[in-house]
Amino acid sequence: xxxxxxxLRLNIAGxxxxxxxxxxxxxxxxxxxxxxxxxxxxxxxxxxxxxERALADADAADARLQAGTAAAMTGMPIAQKDLFCTExxxxxxxxxxxxxxxxxxxxxxxxxxxxxxxxxxGKANLDEFAMGSANITSAFGPVTNPWTPEGAAEPxxxxxxxxxxxxxxxxxxxxxxxxxxxxxxxxxxxALCGVVGMKPTYGRCxxxxxxxxxxxxxxxxxxxxxxxxxxxxxxxxxxxxxxxxTSATAEAVDFEAALAGGVKGMRxxxxxxxxxxxMPTEINALWQQxxxxxxxxxxxxxxxxxxxxxxxxxxxxxxxxxxxxSNLARYDGVRYCVREDGGDLAEFYANTRGTGxxxxxxxxxxxxxxxxxxxxYESYYKQAQKVRTxxxxxxxxxxxDVDVLLTPTTPSAAFAAADVDDxxxxxxxxxxxxPASMAGLPGLSVPAxxxxxxxxxxxxxxxxxxxxxxxxxxxxxxxxxxxxxxTPRLLAGAKP
Amino acid sequence: MSLDRDTVANIARLARVNIAxxxxxxxxxxLSQILNWVEQLNSVDTSGVVPLxxxxxxxxxxxxxxxxxxxxxxxxxxxxxxxxxPYFGVxxxxx
Numbered sequence: 126x127x128x129x130x131x132x133l134r135l136n137i138a139g140x141x142x143x144x145x146x147x148x149x150x151x152x153x154x155x156x157x158x159x160x161x162x163x164x165x166x167x168x169x170x171x172x173x174x175x176x177e178r179a180l181a182d183a184d185a186a187d188a189r190l191q192a193g194t195a196a197a198m199t200g201m202p203i204a205q206k207d208l209f210c211t212e213x214x215x216x217x218x219x220x221x222x223x224x225x226x227x228x229x230x231x232x233x234x235x236x237x238x239x240x241x242x243x244x245x246x247g248k249a250n251l252d253e254f255a256m257g258s259a260n261i262t263s264a265f266g267p268v269t270n271p272w273t274p275e276g277a278a279e280p281x282x283x284x285x286x287x288x289x290x291x292x293x294x295x296x297x298x299x300x301x302x303x304x305x306x307x308x309x310x311x312x313x314x315x316a317l318c319g320v321v322g323m324k325p326t327y328g329r330c331x332x333x334x335x336x337x338x339x340x341x342x343x344x345x346x347x348x349x350x351x352x353x354x355x356x357x358x359x360x361x362x363x364x365x366x367x368x369x370x371t372s373a374t375a376e377a378v379d380f381e382a383a384l385a386g387g388v389k390g391m392r393x394x395x396x397x398x399x400x401x402x403x404m405p406t407e408i409n410a411l412w413q414q415x416x417x418x419x420x421x422x423x424x425x426x427x428x429x430x431x432x433x434x435x436x437x438x439x440x441x442x443x444x445x446x447x448x449x450x451s452n453l454a455r456y457d458g459v460r461y462c463v464r465e466d467g468g469d470l471a472e473f474y475a476n477t478r479g480t481g482x483x484x485x486x487x488x489x490x491x492x493x494x495x496x497x498x499x500x501x502y503e504s505y506y507k508q509a510q511k512v513r514t515x516x517x518x519x520x521x522x523x524x525x526d527v528d529v530l531l532t533p534t535t536p537s538a539a540f541a542a543a544d545v546d547d548x549x550x551x552x553x554x555x556x557x558x559x560p561a562s563m564a565g566l567p568g569l570s571v572p573a574x575x576x577x578x579x580x581x582x583x584x585x586x587x588x589x590x591x592x593x594x595x596x597x598x599x600x601x602x603x604x605x606x607x608x609x610x611x612t613p614r615l616l617a618g619a620k621p
Numbered sequence: 622m623s624l625d626r627d628t629v630a631n632i633a634r635l636a637r638v639n640i641a642x643x644x645x646x647x648x649x650x651x652l653s654q655i656l657n658w659v660e661q662l663n664s665v666d667t668s669g670v671v672p673l674x675x676x677x678x679x680x681x682x683x684x685x686x687x688x689x690x691x692x693x694x695x696x697x698x699x700x701x702x703x704x705x706x707p708y709f710g711v712x713x714x715x716x
Contacts, residue, residue, distance in 0.1 A: 491629070505659070
């Protein structure tokens with residue numbers, strides 16, 4: 126058996142090789158991660174840990190490895206964002222209103238990973254109902270970014286909403302994790318935690334069994350330690366699902382094999398509208414480095430224009446919140462867990478929802494209700510949907526000329542919760558990720574450098590619908606050139 | 622658009638979310654800030670633009686008209702706070 130810290134340093138591709146060559150067993154790998162999960166507990170990355178299930182999964186994986194029927198994810202100890210319904214394992218969406226909800230079914234995506242032999246370590250923390258950009262709205266407490274400097278007055282946030290997933294992968298407490306991305310909830314925390322996060326094309330991964338936030342935007346995807354790992358894990362998660370009517374029938378792609386394609390001759394667009402007023406110098410510098418990396422790898426750089434960029438964020442907040450207010454109407458105190466009685470039926474609903482939902486969720490439901498209400502529907506919601514058309518048209522036009530787009534992932538490095546003091550300032554975190562979400566495009570965040578304070582920064586690659594292959598290829602080129610050392614400061618089990 | 626506390630109370634009633642009296646003023650401020658910020662959308666000329674309802678959803682898929690699931694009453698009510706056999710229990714509505 127290898128030393129614990131050696132096992133924990135392996136990514137999916139490395140662990141797959143080790144398992145295949147019988148250098149260690151899935152059980153040994155899982156046991157190492159259970160120790161790491163103990164060490165990482167102060168980060169509060171898990172809402173629910175499932176060590177017994179993990180060991181049973183690991184034994185089943187070993188049997189498959191023995192029998193020669195292993196799939197790519199067999200034996201990989203992963204965390205599932207606690208938004209994916211997992212049969213027999215409490216699913217909370219980080220909300221009080223779901224109580225101890227015990228799903229009688231398995232989400233399609235978590236079920237696919239399970240069927241491929243992945244080991245479930247537990248359910249990762251997130252912003253309540255995936256609404257947030259700092260993982261501070263969880264009813265189960267905030268998550269700490271493992272890159273928080275020693276002796277910092279206040280912990281840094283991991284970003285959100287998939288903050289637990291990104292923090293656990295960065296801290297070496299899970300080899301990979303699932304996330305969901307509505308406006309940046311995979312890419313932004315991945316960037317702030319120095320790991321890889323991929324939002325596939327809308328429809329590539331099934332939303333069935335994923336607790337809904339904004340259904341026209343929500344999309345599951347992987348959070349991993351390398352681009353190759355993202356390709357491997359996405360291969361397991363993706364695919365048509367008749368249970369999700371928006372699931373794409375696009376042909377399956379071997380994403381890992383596609384990586385070999387390289388980027389020679391690829392045309393990379395640099396959208397000038399992303400160079401916002403007041404963009405920090407270090408973000409701009411990182412972006413320039415990314416451009417140079419792409420060039421050095423043989424890609425051609427093209428200046429492109431996406432005029433509607435600035436309108437994407439306000440349009441997103443209308444569309445997403447309108448959909449959220451509608452989706453969250455189902456939490457009525459009758460079908461799920463938490464109930465607060467009241468004098469009449471209206472009071473019964475209002476009490477249940479007033480007590481069960483947290484502050485940010487209530488705020489978003491109210492805004493969503495308002496923009497859908499009589500007299501405001503046309504001026505807010507319809508107008509936002511029309512702007513969404515214009516945003517999608519911008520991208521379509523740009524993609525006539527280029528294969529992928531290269532942008533920063535976030536406008537800053539990881540921040541402390543107290544540094545962002547009002548809702549709109551918090552929403553600004555998603556300024557670079559939201560436009561691709563509005564158009565349903567695939568986006569990947571790759572760690573590419575450090576801020577002046579030594580915190581990880583990410584670059585985002587956006588692609589054409591269902592062209593994850595080009596996105597991953599460019600991501601691989603950036604990863605190779607950046608040589609980013611993703612060994613986190615607080616690597617569990619490897620104390621300095 | 623600036624919202625006053627009565628408007629917020631009315632939205633909260635429509636949304637069936639109980640908001641304490643003491644929270645109405647601060648919420649009115651926060652919601653107004655968000656609405657003022659999204660109002661920049663009105664500066665975009667969208668005449669003749671078709672609203673985008675969703676991406677890749679132009680055609681709703683059809684499935685065969687067959688029963689493919691069912692008989693799950695127990696599972697369906699398994700998380701209800703007040704299940705009576707295969708039924709959801711609710712407070713008395715008709716007086």
